[in-house]
Amino acid sequence: MYQKYRIKQLSIFSENRPGRLAALAKAMMEEDVNIYAFSIAEGAGYGVIRALVDHPEKAFKKLSSMGVTVRYTDVLAVEMEDRPGGLYEVVRTLAEAGINIEYSYAYSGKRCAVVILRVENIDRAAETLLEEGVRLLEISQFT
């Protein structure tokens, strides 16, 4: 029942060398894919690029055809108010429920701010947040 809140994030394996991110970004531009948010986690000599886009399937197909190592990772996209305390209200709920956040990044959209959460138990996190009246973005908003 929480399936609709599992947002498909793109996770991309990339060597850490000049021009790599530019090549990926150019491909997204050519496919007319808008990137809402992204982050780069740095390993040794490589990075994992995580991106939330408006058309994940189109982006996935394009990247795969380029030989890029890409996979989907389910994340939650949580709406929060763009004011002091907005983030606290969201993560406090999870802290109280003992849910650990693996990683997270955020963007400030036109309507509100969004925090993207990768958690171990995604359904339980969704349930906890919804019970507290927190708004989650739905998968239908990313097609």
Next chain:
Amino acid sequence: MAYLDEHMETISREELEELQYKLLRSQVTRLYSSSPFYHARMREAKVHPDDIRSLQDIVKLPFVHKKDLRDNYPEGMLSVPRREVIRYHASSGTTGKPTVVCYTRKDIDTWTESLARGLTSIGLGPDDVIQVSNTYGLFSGGLGFHYAAERIGAAVVPASTGNTERQIELILDLGVTAMAATPSYMLHLGEVAEKMGVSIKKDTKLKVGLLGGEPWSIKMRDRIDEWLGIKGINCYGSSEMYGPMFTECSEQDGIHIWGDIAYAEILDQETGGPVAPGEKGELVLTMLQKEALPMIRYRVGDVTEMVDEPCACGRTHPKIRRIFGRVDDMLIIRGINVFPSQVEHALMGIPEVGEHFQIVVDRKGALDTMLVRVELKKEAFTDNIVQLMDLRERIAYRLRGILNIKAAVELVEPDTLQRFEGKAKRVIDRRDI
């Protein structure tokens, strides 16, 4: 079990050694009187054909090195009248002049016989279609397999190298059952086939890979066998011997060295004396029947070990294990001998990475550094960076266990390291020594 020459292949060891002695004696006697090169060498070493009174006396004879072939380019070591030569082959000559090898009609016949015995021992015969994907031309690999395959009555597809898509179409359309190639090309072909939507295992009749020309590990063999659904047969030879000559039998347990054609010794690289039985050392071969360009105690430069136990296939001739590496491939890093084949062996045990790798050796200050770059498999990629770090550590730990030195590990994207159709060049040595 089919034999090409049952009597010779199952001869008793005593009879074989007696035959080897006779052949050696007559070869040395002929060369002493008719080859200026060998005559001078034997005089220098103060050894006369009459000093060879047993097979063991072979150690009295001086070695021949690859350098001798280069120094005597093109035909200084020719030991028959020139009109008896019916073929030349040549090596690429990466360090200066190429080396030229020449053959009489009997040499071509002995070569063909040697490899044809091998093909028969794998179970190949007139019902088979053998695609020869070794280079035809100056390189002896293509024509060597070609002649041997014809000798056993198989149909030959002389594909040579290159145009992998076309090679795969031929395998499909002609019902190819065996293919001769380098092991790295076999893997490359498997990858290209997958991209074309062809499963070598399910969609083709290919059952045997005649693989050689570069050192490869048992793990790589097992991977090829399992993934492609074939038997990867280890083949051995070099143009100075004749060309590809010796193979494993269907037991896949060591390469049969036909004793009536070649006498094999394994030398300790340090002392130049024989190694203890079963130990690794440098292979030294004496060609007992070669006419145009005889090779007496030729230091091939390959490191292997001898297996002197009877083979389950019933053949009695000595066997060698896989080629462990080249004497000159050996890297010395911080004083420790490292073979690229050891790195390959280590990586084969890690399912998350592919079989292509690159070794970069450098020197920082006074210290050698070693970096192993390896491709992360697409399906092994995880969004979890801790798991990727953990994988790197696991590879480094395994390398350390096998090599006895610390190597840094870099995970790279799939299909980004260079592929090789011939011998793989996997080492970049940036040390300025």
